[in-house]
Amino acid sequence: MTAAPTQPAPSKLDWRDQIFEVFQDHDIKQVYHVPDAGHGRLIEACQKTNSMRTLALTTEEEGIPLAAGAWLGGQRSVLLMQSSGVGNTINLMGMPKTLRFPFLTLITMRGDWGEFNSWQYPMGQGTPKVLEAMGVLLYSVETADEVKATVDAAARSAFNGGQAVAVLLRQKLIGIKNFGKK
Amino acid sequence: MSPNKSGATLQRRPLVKQLLENAGDDLLVIAGLGSSNWDITAAGDRPLNMPLWGSMGAPVGMGLGLAMAQPTKRVLVITGDGDMLMSLGSLATVATQMPENLAIVVLDNEKFGETGNQATHTSPRNNGPTDSGAGTDLAMIARGCGIADATTVRESGEVAELVKDVRTKKGPVFRLVKVMVEKLEFVMPPQDGAHLKDRFRQALLGHP
Numbered sequence: 025m026t027a028a029p030t031q032p033a034p035s036k037l038d039w040r041d042q043i044f045e046v047f048q049d050h051d052i053k054q055v056y057h058v059p060d061a062g063h064g065r066l067i068e069a070c071q072k073t074n075s076m077r078t079l080a081l082t083t084e085e086e087g088i089p090l091a092a093g094a095w096l097g098g099q100r101s102v103l104l105m106q107s108s109g110v111g112n113t114i115n116l117m118g119m120p121k122t123l124r125f126p127f128l129t130l131i132t133m134r135g136d137w138g139e140f141n142s143w144q145y146p147m148g149q150g151t152p153k154v155l156e157a158m159g160v161l162l163y164s165v166e167t168a169d170e171v172k173a174t175v176d177a178a179a180r181s182a183f184n185g186g187q188a189v190a191v192l193l194r195q196k197l198i199g200i201k202n203f204g205k206k
Numbered sequence: 207m208s209p210n211k212s213g214a215t216l217q218r219r220p221l222v223k224q225l226l227e228n229a230g231d232d233l234l235v236i237a238g239l240g241s242s243n244w245d246i247t248a249a250g251d252r253p254l255n256m257p258l259w260g261s262m263g264a265p266v267g268m269g270l271g272l273a274m275a276q277p278t279k280r281v282l283v284i285t286g287d288g289d290m291l292m293s294l295g296s297l298a299t300v301a302t303q304m305p306e307n308l309a310i311v312v313l314d315n316e317k318f319g320e321t322g323n324q325a326t327h328t329s330p331r332n333n334g335p336t337d338s339g340a341g342t343d344l345a346m347i348a349r350g351c352g353i354a355d356a357t358t359v360r361e362s363g364e365v366a367e368l369v370k371d372v373r374t375k376k377g378p379v380f381r382l383v384k385v386m387v388e389k390l391e392f393v394m395p396p397q398d399g400a401h402l403k404d405r406f407r408q409a410l411l412g413h414p
Contacts, residue, residue: 054274077274080302082295089264089296093236093271096256096403098411101271119261124400 039171039197040065043130046172047102050179052128053077054094054101056087062132062198063104084109088116088127095125100183103129107136107151107192108144117158120188127160127188128179137195148195155190164192171197214384216362218313221383222284223249224369225311233373234272234410238265238285240320241390242313246284248393253409256402257395263292266300266310273305273377276410280307282372287314287328290344294351300378301352309372309379312344315387323387345382356380 037045043066047055055070055078057063071078081087087103094101105113110131120127134141135148152162161181165174171193178189222245226235229252236256237246242265243257258264269283290312300308316329316339329339348356359368359381371379396402404414 054271077303079299082298085263086267086293086296086299089261089267090271092264092403093268093273094275095271096268096406096410097234097272097275098407099271099275116261116264119264119399122260122399123403125403 039168042172044069046175053099057104084112107148110151126182128182129190133195161189166194166196218385238289247395253405266296273308283310288318297351308377348380358382
């Protein structure tokens with residue numbers, strides 16, 4: 025009973041608003057996040073709708089058992105985090121494999137493309153490797169016009185295909201954080 | 207069996223059995239790895255039990271995700287002090303949502319039971335060179351996180367009210383139960399995580 029994958033028409037919406045539309049299309053009910061500039065606009069859209077429960081976490085690790093509990097109760101969820109938070113999740117990232125439940129996470133990358141902060145590089149560069157090591161499928165987006173189709177495909181792989189899937193929103197897409205400097 | 211140096215007299219197995227007595231389709235139970243898992247299984251394995259064999263630090267988050275997804279069911283998380291210490295922040299996250307259908311019971315024997323009964327941080331200070339903790343009070347932490355209804359149970363005379371609160375009181379309810387250190391039989395549920403998840407969903411939702 026799965027619809028054939030569609031190739032969404034190019035949209036004039038901001039890419040973060042396009043992600044919000046994908047969440048609604050896939051009936052996502054619980055959204056977990058830590059405060060994040062990259063995801064900020066998306067988080068606010070999720071907070072404002074009545075159709076989703078949006079939770080701020082104390083650490084990214086909490087998002088995985090929350091997703092497991094939501095799935096046990098019949099609801100779909102998504103974890104929004106930064107690459108610097110991925111390291112906090114590694115042990116519990118084994119849960120989707122052990123319990124075999126669908127898991128979707130969107131990761132805004134730091135330490136990736138012109139990053140000014142040297143402290144962001146180790147986890148930013150390690151992010152794809154540790155996720156791969158834990159059996160998470162990786163999708164990656166560098167340009168705004170690929171965002172919607174990629175997040176949609178990731179949600180299908182997760183919720184229809186039963187996989188753990190991470191979408192890396194590359195720093196090239198998000199823009200280089202400069203703290204007001206030119 | 208000697209009581210804890212803290213003076214605990216409650217035994218976890220009969221206590222958990224009472225917590226789960228006559229559990230019906232409206233009670234969803236998650237147990238942390240190790241002793242809490244064996245405890246709920248000794249009370250009678252059932253599809254609406256989700257006993258964890260690993261994933262230390264996960265039970266409270268799982269309970270919260272489940273409680274939000276199933277607001278008309280009662281969700282009960284049973285775990286130990288070692289597991290709770292690993293995810294203190296999850297109590298603050300529970301407090302942001304204030305789920306009325308969630309109860310958390312921490313069976314605090316002040317030991318890491320699965321690794322040889324080393325002292326956890328809830329053990330008293332100055333308890334000897336190998337057995338000292340910090341006297342950490344998990345109920346006080348829960349209150350500090352914003353879960354107002356968080357109390358400690360020590361006496362057998364308090365157990366009837368504990369059972370009533372855990373099963374029916376408006377949540378979130380947090381109960382720290384001081385229990386004895388005991389050597390108990392391992393009573394094991396199925397181990398396969400996918401099977402445990404599928405039977406839970408089948409019983410709750412009618413499909414895996």
